[in-house]
Amino acid sequence: MQLYLPIADIPVNVFLILAMGAAVGFVSGMFGIGGGFLMTPLLIFVGIAPAVAVASVASHIAASSFSGAISYWRRRAIDPLLAAVLLVGGTLGTALGVWTFTFLRSLGQLDLMIALSYVILLTTVGGLMFWEGLRAMLRARGGRPVALRKPGSHGWIHGLPLKLRFKRSKIYLSVIPVVVVGLVIGFIGAVMGIGGGFILVPLMIYVLRVPTSTVIGTSMVLTLVTMVFATMLHAVTNHLVDAVLALILMIGGVTGAQFGARAGQKIRGEHLRLLLGLLVLAVGIRFAVELVIRPQDLYSIRETGGAPP
Amino acid sequence: MRLRAPLAIIGLVAATSAAAPASAERLIVSVSNHRVTVTPNYSGGELVLFGSVEKDDKTPSNRSNYDLVVTVAGPRADMVTRRKERKFGIWINTDSRHFLQVPGYLALFSNRPFDQIASPEVQRRQQLGLNNVTLVQRVGPDFADVVPNDPFRSAFVRLRSEHDLYREATSAVTFLTPTLFRTGIPLPAEVPIGTYNVEIKLFSDGALVTKTESAFEIVKIGFEQFVATTARQNGLVYGLVTAFMALMTGWMASIVFRKD
Numbered sequence: 001m002q003l004y005l006p007i008a009d010i011p012v013n014v015f016l017i018l019a020m021g022a023a024v025g026f027v028s029g030m031f032g033i034g035g036g037f038l039m040t041p042l043l044i045f046v047g048i049a050p051a052v053a054v055a056s057v058a059s060h061i062a063a064s065s066f067s068g069a070i071s072y073w074r075r076r077a078i079d080p081l082l083a084a085v086l087l088v089g090g091t092l093g094t095a096l097g098v099w100t101f102t103f104l105r106s107l108g109q110l111d112l113m114i115a116l117s118y119v120i121l122l123t124t125v126g127g128l129m130f131w132e133g134l135r136a137m138l139r140a141r142g143g144r145p146v147a148l149r150k151p152g153s154h155g156w157i158h159g160l161p162l163k164l165r166f167k168r169s170k171i172y173l174s175v176i177p178v179v180v181v182g183l184v185i186g187f188i189g190a191v192m193g194i195g196g197g198f199i200l201v202p203l204m205i206y207v208l209r210v211p212t213s214t215v216i217g218t219s220m221v222l223t224l225v226t227m228v229f230a231t232m233l234h235a236v237t238n239h240l241v242d243a244v245l246a247l248i249l250m251i252g253g254v255t256g257a258q259f260g261a262r263a264g265q266k267i268r269g270e271h272l273r274l275l276l277g278l279l280v281l282a283v284g285i286r287f288a289v290e291l292v293i294r295p296q297d298l299y300s301i302r303e304t305g306g307a308p309p
Numbered sequence: 310m311r312l313r314a315p316l317a318i319i320g321l322v323a324a325t326s327a328a329a330p331a332s333a334e335r336l337i338v339s340v341s342n343h344r345v346t347v348t349p350n351y352s353g354g355e356l357v358l359f360g361s362v363e364k365d366d367k368t369p370s371n372r373s374n375y376d377l378v379v380t381v382a383g384p385r386a387d388m389v390t391r392r393k394e395r396k397f398g399i400w401i402n403t404d405s406r407h408f409l410q411v412p413g414y415l416a417l418f419s420n421r422p423f424d425q426i427a428s429p430e431v432q433r434r435q436q437l438g439l440n441n442v443t444l445v446q447r448v449g450p451d452f453a454d455v456v457p458n459d460p461f462r463s464a465f466v467r468l469r470s471e472h473d474l475y476r477e478a479t480s481a482v483t484f485l486t487p488t489l490f491r492t493g494i495p496l497p498a499e500v501p502i503g504t505y506n507v508e509i510k511l512f513s514d515g516a517l518v519t520k521t522e523s524a525f526e527i528v529k530i531g532f533e534q535f536v537a538t539t540a541r542q543n544g545l546v547y548g549l550v551t552a553f554m555a556l557m558t559g560w561m562a563s564i565v566f567r568k569d
Binding site: 001006009010011067069111112231235237244246247250254255257291293294297299300301 | 347348349350351352386387388389390391392393394395398399400401402413461464465467468469498499501502529532533534536537540541544545547548549550551552554555556558559560561562563566
């Protein structure tokens with residue numbers, strides 16, 4: 001069934017977009033991530049302009065993270081104070097990101113920046129995750145316990161001032177690194193059209209030492225608010241959010257996520273991290289290959305406005 | 310795409326009233342549909358342009374070998390063509406050219422190849438063929454069209470053609486009788502929204518005899534129109550509604566799939 005998208009200005013097959021939403025939703029439910037890093041490239045692949053894809057995926061991630069956040073809230077797995085502090089940075093980062101996005105778009109280097117940041121971010125994070133998952137798996141096979149967090153260990157981060165007690169997470173931490181983490185996630189989220197969950201979760205575990213019980217729920221709240229904010233900013237500044245496209249993605253996404261979450265519970269944690277690492281790495285490498293090999297067409301056209309609405 | 314008969318008739322009358330130059334022939338044309346509506350299930354379509362050559366007593370009696378060139382130009386916009394080059398081992402956009410107010414859709418149809426219709430000089434002057442249509446570029450401080458084999462110009466035309474947005478067909482116009490003709494105007498799915506001008510030029514023995522114009526428009530209606538204008542004019546409201554829609558969808562999902 002073909003449907004004409006009012007902002008993207010192209011007809012798409014509804015079932016294809018629904019299936020894409022469901023597939024990405026499955027992955028995101030399984031790994032507890034937003035899945036924007038898969039969705040945005042897929043949309044670009046079916047012919048939607050990168051700028052429209054990035055802007056529309058933001059609202060799609062908002063929907064899936066909201067449904068996730070509700071269920072985590074019921075289980076009291078969200079640290080409201082930690083989320084609030086992260087959000088201070090996240091909001092600033094998102095505004096900065098949308099501004100950068102608009103600026104790069106005017107320079108004509110938006111596609112390159114999106115591709116480059118995908119390569120750098122995904123190969124690094126994917127590689128690290130894969131390596132960490134592999135080590136954890138080998139350790140588990142060797143019979144030794146897997147310790148993610150050494151109790152009582154203090155890095156330089158714990159020497160920073162402006163300390164705050166995060167009761168739900170049971171940590172005592174400076175607000176500076178928390179705000180910075182929020183800022184980084186908000187920024188890359190807005191520029192790349194990803195929620196950043198797959199970066200935020202490791203950052204919170206390894207850098208901020210947040211206990212795993214509150215990590216995913218709290219990261220979902222941050223993702224939710226930054227993505228709602230990104231949707232708003234993209235709608236106001238670039239007029240590129242395709243609500244019809246977003247709605248189809250959302251419906252597919254939230255449904256897929258439920259089945260993904262059930263599948264994810266059947267897989268061991270380190271296997272899950274290994275798989276996610278592989279997936280992230282694969283997407284990163286695909287973008288790298290595209291940058292390095294000679295493109296089929298050296299020329300490209302973009303409309304720069306001037307057309308009456 | 311639905312035919313709007315009353316509008317087509319109005320269009321016919323409007324086209325007829327277009328004054329012809331001092332020459333003896335008159336062109337009467339009409340487009341099958343003057344208002345193409347983009348609905349949710351729109352996926353391209355085709356219009357038909359038909360018309361006839363009216364002779365009067367001043368027409369040389371031996372003149373019957375007419376040639377016809379139809380130019381359809383869609384809404385104009387500024388576009389930029391960029392070229393990728395290898396830098397630091399990766400392919401990035403380096404050089405670019407700005408095309409100013411060029412048609413988003415451009416189609417040229419004729420009954421036989423342009424070089425058989427008129428001399429190269431006439432072809433250039435009358436803009437016959439994609440190679441001869443003026444596509445204004447900004448070259449430094451100047452505004453000019455360049456030679457047809459300019460790499461940016463030919464890449465631009467080629468890319469537009471790959472999406473069926475630019476096309477030329479030298480056998481698309483058919484003469485049903487020596488004076489009655491028709492041609493199809495194919496519209497691809499990603500056709501730009503706006504007003505399309507149709508220019509019909511009649512040639513005989515390599516010279517322009519007369520020309521006339523017609524037009525049609527492609528509009529989004531109903532929901533598409535509403536969404537597109539709201540997004541552009543009320544960005545804040547649009548963003549709020551989209552965000553609210555996202556939250557509602559997420560909330561509904563958490564209710565529908567609630568396990569406890």
